[in-house]
Amino acid sequence: MPLHATAALLLYCRPGFEGDCAKEVSGACADLGVTGYVRTKPDSGWVLFVPHGEGAQAGEAMRILRGGLRFEDLVFARQLVFCSAFVDALPPDDRVPPLLAAVKALGSRCGAVWLETADTNQAKELSGFCRKFVPHLERALIAEHLLHPKDKRAPRLNLFFIDSTQAWVGLTDLANSNPWQMGIPRLRVSRDAPSRSAVKLAEAWLALLTEREREQRLVAGMRAADLGAAPGGWSWQLAQRGLRVIAIDNGNVSPALLKGEMVEHIRADGFHWRPRGSLDWMVCDIVDQPSRIAQLAADWIAHGRCRDTIFNLKLPMKKRFDELARCRAIIDKRLNQADVPYLLRVKHLYHDRDEVTAYLRRTA
Ligand SMILES: C[S@@+](CC[C@H](N)C(=O)[O-])C[C@H]1O[C@@H](n2cnc3c(N)ncnc32)[C@H](O)[C@@H]1O
Known part of the structure; x- marks a missing residue:
């Protein structure tokens, strides 16, 4: 049988x-x-x-x-x-x-x-x-x-x-x-996107936010910073949704992206640059130690520099699970210290390789 x-x-x-x-x-x-x-x-x-x-x-x-x-x-x-x-x-x-x-x-x-x-x-x-x-x-x-x-x-x-x-x-x-x-999400990268990474942010929005959250939290006219932006796939994706973007990278951002009014490029270090006033979003695709990126994202939320953030954590092959737990603990400690309520969702997306993608938001 x-x-x-x-x-x-x-x-x-x-x-x-x-x-x-x-x-x-x-x-x-x-x-x-x-x-x-x-x-x-x-x-x-x-x-x-x-x-x-x-x-x-x-x-x-x-x-x-x-x-x-x-x-x-x-x-x-x-x-x-x-x-x-x-x-x-x-x-x-x-x-x-x-x-x-x-x-x-x-x-x-x-x-x-x-x-x-x-x-x-x-x-x-x-x-x-x-x-x-x-x-x-x-x-x-x-x-x-x-x-x-x-x-x-x-x-x-x-x-x-x-x-x-x-x-x-x-x-x-x-x-x-x-x-x-x-x-496996069936997503296409538009030919106009400056890099294939654009599809990753699209997948992150689908996997980490509900439809209602996307409607309410990704609205034309909002303002975002993109840390580690070059060549510009994520900035392009944000601009496609009508968000105004400050693209931070010492490298070159696609000239086509800068032709419109939606994206401004600033050559700076993403770990040190700060916005004037507060933004709606910060996204970060800098490849660095995961604990450093987790601290950066938690600091942005703790200081009220943005309300929502999506960032990548590149995990070491042999200690992925433990390193992710360490990053969660860093975020938890920083936001508890600042008495900031938050939600954190993390996924290993289809378009991720060694990294996972996190969505962190201030909930009050
Ligand atoms: C994976 S790429 C980003 C790709 C981008 N998200 C896209 O969609 O095209 C990482 C970028 O981070 C930038 N980068 C690395 N360290 C940085 C730092 N400390 N500050 C700002 N940018 C940094 C690199 O120059 C590189 O352009």
């Missing part, structure tokens, strides 16, 4: 970050009182957390995790899937029946179905298979009343294929997951 009932959390991540993702999810589950073990392979692009216990005990652990674990709090996870089964030995000419059996065992109606793979070259070879297979599966799921495409609130069914004969079967909650398939 190719169906194995296994309660587990499945997390996707950038290949190479499995250790950080595993450490983070184990800690988050332990905070909710759920212990378990992690299964992962280096460079696979995914991590499995299996709660201890079987049957009803495992079911209870998953119920706790589904209620308490927040996708937005997980830095290194690109997706969070609550799995209940693993299916293997799928017959190449008749994969549908075993998958239907696994979906029935989920005991939940679904509003959409995603067939996914890890973000590795090997796994991506399956994407053609997934594309061809999805309409067959959708038809069968609808016929069995397991898929209800008009239900826009029901959880999403995720089938994560290891290869064309094995898949994890689980659900994602729409309000507690990445809205992009495989956790």
Whole structure:
């Protein structure tokens, strides 16, 4: 029988970050009182957390995790899937029946179905298979009343294929997951952007702010500083949204960007330059020690130089998790000292490599 009932959390991540993702999810589950073990392979692009216990005990652990674990709090996870089964030995000419059996065992109606793979070259070879297979599966799921495409609130069914004969079967909650398939945003860089980095700020806004926050906090006419701005992708992105930008960099900013009135370039050191009065935003893409960048961002917020800030923290390969904790502690200490309430969200974005991107804002 190719169906194995296994309660587990499945997390996707950038290949190479499995250790950080595993450490983070184990800690988050332990905070909710759920212990378990992690299964992962280096460079696979995914991590499995299996709660201890079987049957009803495992079911209870998953119920706790589904209620308490927040996708937005997980830095290194690109997706969070609550799995209940693993299916293997799928017959190449008749994969549908075993998958239907696994979906029935989920005991939940679904509003959409995603067939996914890890973000590795090997796994991506399956994407053609997934594309061809999805309409067959959708038809069968609808016929069995397991898929209800008009239900826009029901959880999403995720089938994560290891290869064309094995898949994890689980659900994602729409309000507690990445809205992009495989956790990969489909964003294009405009030809007018001075650098490809422009797409990273666009992704940061999507991943770290809600739609309502974007509408309220990224408004034409606001003023921003861009520290480490050259050649100007982030400044361009801010200007596209109608913000006036002071671009700080000793290097050259794209001349085209300076033609309009939206961006002013000042040659200065981003660690020492200060605005006259307060701005709405500060963004910082300077590559430096993460603790130094965290201190800089916290100082800007503590002094009221800006209300919102997005910045990169380039983490050392072997100590990413610990260094991030250190940066969080620096921010917390500085803002507690200044008695400034804040919120901090951090994500390892699809367009990030060794760095993570943080959004820090003063909340009162
Ligand atoms: C990764 S690039 C920024 C790319 C930019 N965000 C974009 O979208 O085009 C980093 C920039 O930081 C600048 N930089 C490094 N140290 C700096 C400092 N102390 N003050 C200001 N800029 C600095 C570098 O000159 C470089 O242009």
